[in-house]
Amino acid sequence: QVQLVESGGGLVKPGGSLRLSCAASGFKFSDYYMSWIRQAPGKGLEWVSYISSSGTATLYADSVRGRFTISRDNARNSLYMQMNNLRAEDTAVYYCVRTLWDAFDIWGQGTMVTVSS
């Protein structure tokens, strides 16, 4: 079945780095745009970044631009997010999400990132 499984979350100190991964299965990964969306504890949803199907185009929310880098490996059916210079406000569950032109149709279960000293 169609599935997205995130990994790589954890506890990191402010200013630190973390790399999230997402393994896709059950669909032709290379045909789809992909996104990362986050949800701080008890809060709403915030789109973070997306990447085109080929990986040549990327977009970022203002809150992470210059600190986060999205990438993908279509041969490995995998999506990544390199997160640098992390801040307390980056604490959230990070979801890997299959992206249609303007909506998000398949979500992973999420991986928790906690930024704290």
Add this chain to the structure above:
Amino acid sequence: DIVMTQSPDSLAVSLGERATINCKSSQSVFSSPNNKNYLAWYQQKPGQPPRLLIYWASTRESGVPDRFSGSGSGTDFTLTINSLQAEDVALYYCQSYYSSTFTFGPGTKVDIK
């Protein structure tokens, strides 16, 4: 930047009755080249990721019960849940795509009265 608002913040509806959630965008999300409104609705239950219910303002995602319907255009949109079921208790979010940015509304909590 586009701002999405939802009303009410929460509502309680009796089983079998109708629930109506409103969503308003600060800019029109209508795309004239393809005649689509870039507005989607999601349902999120505790401890679960969101689930896509409606896209293009009124197109129901595959597998979504037909008691869920979306309407509206431009800046004003509505999600209607007809004949509310116990399993519909959840948070509901609207989401827009505008000027290369995706924005979610703050969410509306639906409970049983």
